[in-house]
Amino acid sequence: MGLIIHKRCGKCGEYKPFSDFNKEFNVNGISCWCKSCCHEYYISHKEENKKQRKEYKRKNKERIRVYQKEYNKEYQKKYNKKNRERIREYYKKYRHERKTNLKYESK
Numbered sequence: 589m590g591l592i593i594h595k596r597c598g599k600c601g602e603y604k605p606f607s608d609f610n611k612e613f614n615v616n617g618i619s620c621w622c623k624s625c626c627h628e629y630y631i632s633h634k635e636e637n638k639k640q641r642k643e644y645k646r647k648n649k650e651r652i653r654v655y656q657k658e659y660n661k662e663y664q665k666k667y668n669k670k671n672r673e674r675i676r677e678y679y680k681k682y683r684h685e686r687k688t689n690l691k692y693e694s695k
């Protein structure tokens with residue numbers, strides 16, 4: 589038939605063949621924006637996102653730093669506590685073994 593159905597792009601307003609639209613997002617199975625518009629949007633959005641992330645990091649540098657410091661402190665504390673328990677357990681067992689002449693196999 590050679591019939592090409594054109595669709596108007598919701599962004600640039602140009603009539604383009606269906607093949608110029610991505611087959612997603614939309615109810616008809618056709619995106620309402622043409623491929624090049626979607627691509628443009630994606631690219632600009634990507635840059636925007638990158639900028640926003642950078643800006644967030646810059647603005648919250650101190651907060652992020654404090655958070656990480658706190659986190660590390662907490663971690664260190666937990667780690668020390670755990671190890672202290674382990675060392676204590678070890679010596680307890682060791683003393684017990686010396687006293688009783690028993691030997692415990694640790695598994």
Ligand SMILES: [Zn+2]
Nearest residue numbers: 597600622625
């Ligand atoms: Zn377009």
